[in-house]
Amino acid sequence: MKPAASAAGDLRVFSAADLADATSGFSPLFLIGEGGFGKVFRAMVHLTPVAIKVLDHEGLQGLREFQNEMTILAGLQHPHIVRLLGYTAEGPGESSVPSKDGEGIQALVYELMARGSLDEHLASKNTATSLGWFTRIKIAAQTACALAYLHNNGIIHRDIKPANVFLDADFNAKLGDIGLAAMDRLYGGPGAHRWQNLDTTGQGSSVGQEAIGTWQYLAPEYRTQSHSSVQTDTYALGLTLLQLVTGASGPKDLVHLAQAALEQATLKSKFLDASAGDWDLQAGERMVKLALWCCMHNPSQRPSCATVFTSLKALLERLCSMQP
Missing domain, CATH: 1.10.510.10 (Transferase(Phosphotransferase) domain 1)
Structure with missing residues (x-):
């Protein structure tokens, strides 16, 4: 899962293990949203408040939409569009549920919007x-x-x-x-x-x-x-x-x-x-x-x-x- 080449340098590659640590193994206590793509968790990663969107490979939205979002957002900068901070580089896992150590997850990491939707x-x-x-x-x-x-x-x-x-x-x-x-x-x-x-x-x-x-x-x-x-x-x-x-x-x-x-x-x-x-x-x-x-x-x-x-x-x- 790679961002657009022209914008790759602007995105950070996050370790899935770091994301798992920041959410206590993707605990429901950190869950702030859920949709066709999977689950969204709130976390503090490297002193930055973030929202982590984890792909559910069995969800209504598949890998294609997930990659589409990353590719498009990687090339956009606007004060009124949620900013994509980075992504995980791990390959896809077999399970639809994130493992506690983050192994095999695919995730996008965004700035956290404090007031929600x-x-x-x-x-x-x-x-x-x-x-x-x-x-x-x-x-x-x-x-x-x-x-x-x-x-x-x-x-x-x-x-x-x-x-x-x-x-x-x-x-x-x-x-x-x-x-x-x-x-x-x-x-x-x-x-x-x-x-x-x-x-x-x-x-x-x-x-x-x-x-x-x-x-x-x-x-x-x-x-x-x-x-x-x-x-x-x-x-x-x-x-x-x-x-x-x-x-x-x-x-x-x-x-x-x-x-x-x-x-x-x-x-x-x-x-x-x-x-x-x-x-x-x-x-x-x-x-x-x-x-x-x-x-x-x-x-x-x-x-x-x-x-x-x-x-x-x-x-x-x-x-x-x-x-x-």
Whole structure:
């Protein structure tokens, strides 16, 4: 398992034994997450707080996605993308469970995001720890900024959702879980809307494969045609923005509810999350309208993530200028 050659010197090779020592043999006490790729453990390695993603060879996401994440992240540097620190060089083991001495594991080591994932905060019913509305707008802008950067580098994330947005100690957002991302290349003449998805080996995969990602966040064209593009990321971003303004734990029916709230002028009374504080109504309305623009059924009518970021950045600057 090797990173991109151009970025290999920027990544550290971690000893699997060191990672096992730092987690007391991958004890459940250090477990902070679990998904199709395997388990994620919190640890302190060489005086650095880290998150260790250990590949489960029997998981839903296989070695290919695991290697894809490492290859892509090795070449990226952005303040709002979770930073990959290094990897283990050991060969794959037979077991799906990490051994206590780490023998045979394959792992990626990231900076630790102290506040966890955005969905954990949205799911919390503790109003005392709820994210304030200004912080939510900041998180939206930072997520859009990270996506615009990925798109500018020819990368589609393909799994945008609150669970893949992480928060640092100061509640700054960083986009993570790049394993399902595709290096994409537009082909055909001007205006063509077909994409060729490339894996990290550079071999193309055909359009029309089974859609990859989280079903609730898939754009209509992705559900029906397995057709990923920067516009499908934009659609998922729109749903994530709606969750930010409502505090909903999932995106179901949010588009229709947002449209109704705008038409009936009930945004503040029925739609905006009251636990986020006393919303600036113009700011809340701007967030909702941007989200709905992102969720347009026709992908060609959706804004770019760069446009979303520019609009949210301008909104934050306006709000800051209003402070006494």
